[in-house]
Amino acid sequence: MRCVIARFPFDLTKSGVLESMKGVKPEQVVDQCVIIGRRTYPVKQVGQVITRQDRRDFSAGEVVRAMTQLGFTCRGLPQAAAPSGALSPIQRASAALGAPVTV
Numbered sequence: 001m002r003c004v005i006a007r008f009p010f011d012l013t014k015s016g017v018l019e020s021m022k023g024v025k026p027e028q029v030v031d032q033c034v035i036i037g038r039r040t041y042p043v044k045q046v047g048q049v050i051t052r053q054d055r056r057d058f059s060a061g062e063v064v065r066a067m068t069q070l071g072f073t074c075r076g077l078p079q080a081a082a083p084s085g086a087l088s089p090i091q092r093a094s095a096a097l098g099a100p101v102t103v
Helices: 014-021 043-051 060-070 089-096
Strands: 002-005 008-011 033-036 039-042 073-075
Touching (some): 014 033, 033 043, 039 043
Antiparallel strands (some): 002 008, 033 039, 033 073
C-alpha cells in the first residue's frame, strides 16, 4: 500500500512492517502506540524504523494513519478518569462559603 509519510511516498505492506520490526525492542510508550505482533511500540519508533527518517520529520498522525490502513491496531494512552467523588466548581465554591455540599 502506498503511504505518504513526511511528504515521501512509501510502499508499505503488513508483512514488510512485521519484518522491519522483528528484533526491535519496544521503547516505553508515553503517547500513541501501535500493536505489532504481540508487542506494543510507540508510534514514532515505528515510523523511524519503517521510514529510516528522523522522528522530527514526521507526525505521529501520519504513522497512525498508515498503520491503521495496513490493519494494525493503534491506541492512545487512556485518559485518567475523574474521581467519582470530585466536586464541580460550583460545589467547591458552595463548600468554601459554608453551604452543605450534595454529591
